[in-house]
Amino acid sequence: MPVLSEELRNRIRAEFPKYPDKRAVTLPALHIVHDALRMVSPAAIVEIAELLELHPSEVSDTMTFYGFFHDKTPLGKRRVWVCRSISCMLRGGEELLAGLCNRLGVKPGQTTADGSVTLEYAECLGACEGAPCMLVNDECHMNLTEDSAAELIRK
Amino acid sequence: MPEFHPVLLARIDKPDSTSLAGYQADGGYAALKKALAMSADDVQKMVKDSGLRGRGGAGFSAGAKWSFLPKNHLGPIYLAVNADESEPGTFNNRILMEEDPHQLLEGIAITCHAIRSHTAYIYLRYEYGRSYRVLDAAIRECYASGILGKNILGTGFNLDVYLHRGAGAYICGEETGLIESLEGKRAWPRIKPPYPAIEGLFRRPTIVNNVETLCCVTHIIQRGVEWFKSIGVPPDPNNKRDVGSYGPKLYCISGHVNKPCCVELPLGVTARELIDTHGGGVWKGRKAKAVVPGGISMGFLSASELDTPLDFEGPGRAGCLGLGTAAVVVIDDHTSMVDVLYNCCRFMAHESCGQCTPCREGTDWSTRILDRIRHGKGRLEDIDLLLEVANSMGIIPGTTICGLADGAAWPVKNALTKFRGEFEEYIRAGRRSVKPADELMAAH
Known part of the structure; x- marks a missing residue:
């Protein structure tokens, strides 16, 4: 039983015409799989490699360079990134991170027991005018307090 | 004009x-x-x-x-x-x-x-x-x-x-x-x-x-x-390598100001004007201690250098690496430069690609030394050790492939030369400033 559905395979194949080389579809393919399955398992890596005509280790080599992709346990339904870089740090970003860890009962990088939220720290999210800020999946939220952030995560 | x-x-x-x-x-x-x-x-x-x-x-x-x-x-x-x-x-x-x-x-x-x-x-x-x-x-x-x-x-x-x-x-x-x-x-x-x-x-x-x-x-x-x-600044006639800083530029202002924002101005505005006129001044009625002129990899301006024009040449004359991205980050006088520098070094250690040894090791050891200092276990010789590490990494000393290492070294060099007294005082007093978030992230 393959890990990647025919629909996911077709979405990956649809990226091929944009590039002169299938290897360039590595990141797009990893994003497609990661979004859909909330992780990229070793079996998924083998199937992506087959589609891109690469050795699985080439896909793995690229994927593990980016801290972005989870390969062992699936992400929670919502992935929350709290910025810890300078502009946020100066305006309470680290207190926000610690407060959310406390409320959700997780450490950075962990997923809540009910599988609803994965909480992580991030380096500069590029929303420094609204520090402290966080991403929920890829939506940015700015000028947060611990309460407003917790509310946004719950929604 | x-x-x-x-x-x-x-x-x-x-x-x-x-x-x-x-x-x-x-x-x-x-x-x-x-x-x-x-x-x-x-x-x-x-x-x-x-x-x-x-x-x-x-x-x-x-x-x-x-x-x-x-x-x-x-x-x-x-x-x-x-x-x-x-x-x-x-x-x-x-x-x-x-x-x-x-x-x-x-x-x-x-x-x-x-x-x-x-x-x-x-x-x-x-x-x-x-x-x-x-x-x-x-x-x-x-x-x-x-x-x-x-x-x-x-x-x-x-x-x-x-x-x-x-x-x-x-x-x-x-x-x-x-x-x-x-x-x-x-x-x-x-x-x-x-x-x-x-x-x-x-x-x-x-x-x-x-x-x-x-x-x-x-x-x-x-x-x-x-x-x-x-628009902007013509070349300095006394600097043959200056080709001028023409055109409009987007300046980002963040950190300890009343109104963090992005503003478009002619190249060459001073850090002081950005903070006071466009950023609404330093927050809580405080004073600026240090200002990042163009992203952390450019280093720091001290409070006495705020009249530096932020064109392509100005920050370099004040000892910074350059104009960088023209992202100004204001640090108020209630903030420890030890904490600020630790934050910068931790970022660079996280983002070093690991390809060149001086950068991979230099960013990591700088972060570790600063972590030790923030745990109250610093030694005065750590300051010169950090400078030695910083001076050994980058394209400028010729030890790395790309400029990330220069950008990692510059905040260290600027902080430890422009704010050396503060680091010495922090270490001598055995201060400690790790926060709960540091412990949580370290456990990860």
Whole structure:
């Protein structure tokens, strides 16, 4: 039983015409799989490699360079990134991170027991005018307090 | 100097700033029509004559970069748009992409004509989800209206523009790291030469330009070289290497100010004017202790250096690495420089790609030494140890492939020379300033 559905395979194949080389579809393919399955398992890596005509280790080599992709346990339904870089740090970003860890009962990088939220720290999210800020999946939220952030995560 | 009117941010507050109809109602894509009626060489010459310098951090002449492409190349030639904005404190490209995507697309199309490219990839950092959705919609509108695709605007010029999302790595902002990442590999910067203009993406001649640089191209074609050169700072006659700092620039202001914002001003505004006039002053009635002039990798200005003009030459005269991304981060006088420097070093250790030993080890050990100091276990000799590490890493001492290491070393050098007394006092007093978040992240 393959890990990647025919629909996911077709979405990956649809990226091929944009590039002169299938290897360039590595990141797009990893994003497609990661979004859909909330992780990229070793079996998924083998199937992506087959589609891109690469050795699985080439896909793995690229994927593990980016801290972005989870390969062992699936992400929670919502992935929350709290910025810890300078502009946020100066305006309470680290207190926000610690407060959310406390409320959700997780450490950075962990997923809540009910599988609803994965909480992580991030380096500069590029929303420094609204520090402290966080991403929920890829939506940015700015000028947060611990309460407003917790509310946004719950929604 | 004549009164300055923003052009890059002129449209961002309009309700329909992102739509093609709104952009065209404001005269959008007239510059592209004008450029397509000119020869590629004439467009290149205009940009070179304008003195436009790259806005991404290095400040290299955009026209000169384009001129390095091989002549009469059969192609393909690629444009890679550097939208991997991730220098801490920097968010101007995000605003340009989220609020006025067609201004960027017009600059991309003009540039592709100038460099004889028919394919552009926008390498966009993953975290910019809204930029992705806005740009994706704007690109679709352009294809539907004949502004992108085959035979654009009926001129016979073909151009495809593709969005490519990154995966959270600062090093992809380095142009050859970006190229490697686009090719589907780990983003390890390449040894140069050859530079990308000779052999870049997919081993073809490639130009990598920053988002703001490309937006400037649109206005240079529309308004002319003289307009661009009427803004900013002419070359210093006593500095033969200074080619001037012309044009408008987006400055980001964040940290301890009342009104963090992004503002467009002529190059050469001082840090003090940015903080007091545009950032609403330092928050809580406090004073600035230190100011990052252009992203953390440029180092720090001290309180006595706030009248430094933030053009391409000013920060260097004050001992900083350069203007960088012109992202100003204000640090108030209640904040410990030990904590600030630790934050900078931890970022660089996290983002070093690991390829060059001096950078991989230097960023990590700097962070560890500062962590030890923040745990109250610092030794006075740690200060010189940190300086020794910093002085050993980077392109400037000649030990690394890319400039990340110089950007990692600079805040260390500036902090420990300009604020040495504060570090000594912190260590002597055995102070401790680790926070609960530090312990949580260390446990991870």
